[in-house]
Amino acid sequence: MSGGRLLRRCGALLLTVLVVHALAFLLVRGTRGGPFDEERELAPEVRAALEERFGLRRPLHEQYFTALAGLARCDFGPSLRYRDTSVRAILADSLPISLAVGAGALTIALLLGVAAGLGAAQRGGFAEALVLGGSTLLLALPGFVLAGAAVLFFSFRLGWLPPAGFGGVRHLLLPWLCLGLPLAAQIARLAHGGAREVLASAAVRAARARGLSRRAVLRHHVLRPALVPVAAFFGPAAAAALTGSLVIEQVFALPGLGTHFVQAALNRDFTLALGATVVFTALLGLCTLLSDLMLARLDPRAEALT
Numbered sequence: 001m002s003g004g005r006l007l008r009r010c011g012a013l014l015l016t017v018l019v020v021h022a023l024a025f026l027l028v029r030g031t032r033g034g035p036f037d038e039e040r041e042l043a044p045e046v047r048a049a050l051e052e053r054f055g056l057r058r059p060l061h062e063q064y065f066t067a068l069a070g071l072a073r074c075d076f077g078p079s080l081r082y083r084d085t086s087v088r089a090i091l092a093d094s095l096p097i098s099l100a101v102g103a104g105a106l107t108i109a110l111l112l113g114v115a116a117g118l119g120a121a122q123r124g125g126f127a128e129a130l131v132l133g134g135s136t137l138l139l140a141l142p143g144f145v146l147a148g149a150a151v152l153f154f155s156f157r158l159g160w161l162p163p164a165g166f167g168g169v170r171h172l173l174l175p176w177l178c179l180g181l182p183l184a185a186q187i188a189r190l191a192h193g194g195a196r197e198v199l200a201s202a203a204v205r206a207a208r209a210r211g212l213s214r215r216a217v218l219r220h221h222v223l224r225p226a227l228v229p230v231a232a233f234f235g236p237a238a239a240a241a242l243t244g245s246l247v248i249e250q251v252f253a254l255p256g257l258g259t260h261f262v263q264a265a266l267n268r269d270f271t272l273a274l275g276a277t278v279v280f281t282a283l284l285g286l287c288t289l290l291s292d293l294m295l296a297r298l299d300p301r302a303e304a305l306t
Helices: 003-031 045-051 061-073 087-123 125-140 143-157 170-199 202-209 213-252 257-267 268-296 298-303
Strands: none
Touching: 003 045, 003 061, 003 268, 045 170, 045 257, 087 125, 087 213, 087 257, 087 268, 125 170, 143 170, 143 213, 170 213, 170 268, 213 268
């Protein structure tokens, strides 16, 4: 991807973040209720003082421009529910956990999916049927069902892994598997389809006729074109990993960004919900851009489409 095209893509990403920030601001401020509605013991004057302190009584356009200025400084203001805590501090604590969950799931998905897809395409027969059937089953299972079955088997029956909480890599293994296996199933099907198409080409038949080994054919003729659909899927896969973490973090009680995002919506914590939405949007945009860069690297013909 050329430098000018890359700059245009970065500019488009910045514009997307600004538009999503504006829409999310209007959405959270237009929702009925407020962050102090559940605190019924608050006297009217105390509620009024809190709303004045957090700027909730100012005109809506002033609140928006304040939030926009904070976005330029990556400062979303104080949380309305976690007292004396800034949204930036909450995001700084929770984002690494969500990134660890998503990155681990994507790594498992890529390693297992590519290996299974290429192996099934080369071997055919029972191995191909097993991979395709298993991938269909994984894609059909909802994430919370897979997570519940994994906790029941690995935690309660075998006692190998903790069922919930966060304390290290052992607490992340089950979330990685539950989030990564469905993505691995989709990647396996994409890699299998791409490899089957290449294996049936005249170039591969000619390479085999010259006496090249199966491994050499795979490395020099099959691997690169088979990874093209996988690279195109990387952006949606990253989106699935990040949005899927909303459910996975709740199931496994991980204090990640997804958990705080759900709690912010339930608690009407406007500033935290807005900050989490912007962070999710930026991450998805960056993953999509990385996907396009990988696709252009693997297939130069895709350069004009990025």
